[in-house]
Amino acid sequence: MKITMAHGSGGRATSQLINDVFKNANSNPVLDMMEDAAVVAGSGRIAVTTDSFVITPLFFKGGDIGRLAVCGTVNDLLMRGAIPKYITSAYIIEEGADTDDLRRIAESMAETAREAGVIVVAGDTKVTEGSGNVYINTTGVGFVPEDTDIKSSDCKLGDALIVSGDLGEHHAAIMSRRMGIENNIKSDCAPLGEMVMNMIDAGIELHAMRDITRGGLGTVLNELASASGCGFELNEADIPVTPEVEGFARILGLNIMHMGNEGKLAAVVAERDAERALGIIKNSRYGAAAAIIGRVTGGEGVVMNTRLGGKRVITELFGEGLPRIC
Ligand code: MG
Numbered sequence: 001m002k003i004t005m006a007h008g009s010g011g012r013a014t015s016q017l018i019n020d021v022f023k024n025a026n027s028n029p030v031l032d033m034m035e036d037a038a039v040v041a042g043s044g045r046i047a048v049t050t051d052s053f054v055i056t057p058l059f060f061k062g063g064d065i066g067r068l069a070v071c072g073t074v075n076d077l078l079m080r081g082a083i084p085k086y087i088t089s090a091y092i093i094e095e096g097a098d099t100d101d102l103r104r105i106a107e108s109m110a111e112t113a114r115e116a117g118v119i120v121v122a123g124d125t126k127v128t129e130g131s132g133n134v135y136i137n138t139t140g141v142g143f144v145p146e147d148t149d150i151k152s153s154d155c156k157l158g159d160a161l162i163v164s165g166d167l168g169e170h171h172a173a174i175m176s177r178r179m180g181i182e183n184n185i186k187s188d189c190a191p192l193g194e195m196v197m198n199m200i201d202a203g204i205e206l207h208a209m210r211d212i213t214r215g216g217l218g219t220v221l222n223e224l225a226s227a228s229g230c231g232f233e234l235n236e237a238d239i240p241v242t243p244e245v246e247g248f249a250r251i252l253g254l255n256i257m258h259m260g261n262e263g264k265l266a267a268v269v270a271e272r273d274a275e276r277a278l279g280i281i282k283n284s285r286y287g288a289a290a291a292i293i294g295r296v297t298g299g300e301g302v303v304m305n306t307r308l309g310g311k312r313v314i315t316e317l318f319g320e321g322l323p324r325i326c
Pocket of ligand 1: 075076079210211213
């Protein structure tokens, strides 16, 4: 069935849409009350984040907009050391969207929420004129353990820089799909709770953490460097990237350092904990290809020692990059 403006009326068509598509997928005691606001348990330091997802296409190798809408928000909570608990999901649906697609998206969102350990406690649907696009906004709430304080301004001289796996996969997968290029590259879209919680439980001295999304690792590291008033030195040879993504980037003239992921993080860790943290990430889900790729320096900006023995300054991404990647 196609969505029409009647599905946005607030009347019977709206409640049918909600019941048929969204409520079944996300049923839980809080949401099922269908009240104007969810009342949930919680105390202490609360982390809150919000993100909107406008990716095109809605379905791609390795994921879809529903999985992405959970992962993006949950991962942002995790980067502050928060344990994700609750999520909201607001859909803006254009006239002409297909209800089967919406059902697939809602089910994928529910499955990813289960994997990430969050429950969907509030939701909204709106219908607008348009051409069948779907947009999702998610807000996430998490709880920060008592003695955890991870922030971008805490990188310290000598800290190790770890990335949790191969760079550029989400970017390359979306671009391949849009350009009709056949390959085996899949989006890495994934919730990173297991590796983060394993590090926190093991008492790793985590100074800063960021998920590597739009703008790529180059942008993330420049942001960390300016927040902490430090520099980074990286070794190109240590940066994990699959041969297929590397080849794809070379052919299209893309810089791996500016390609987005959706299931990778950069962690800045006290040097004495670096090897232990690396081992924990490697043994956690989605972390098998993790590597220590550099360290924090007293300089400014981000400098990479290239494979050929030179040095290259890595800037943040300028310009638009790849539009509608998340
Ligand atoms: Mg982030």
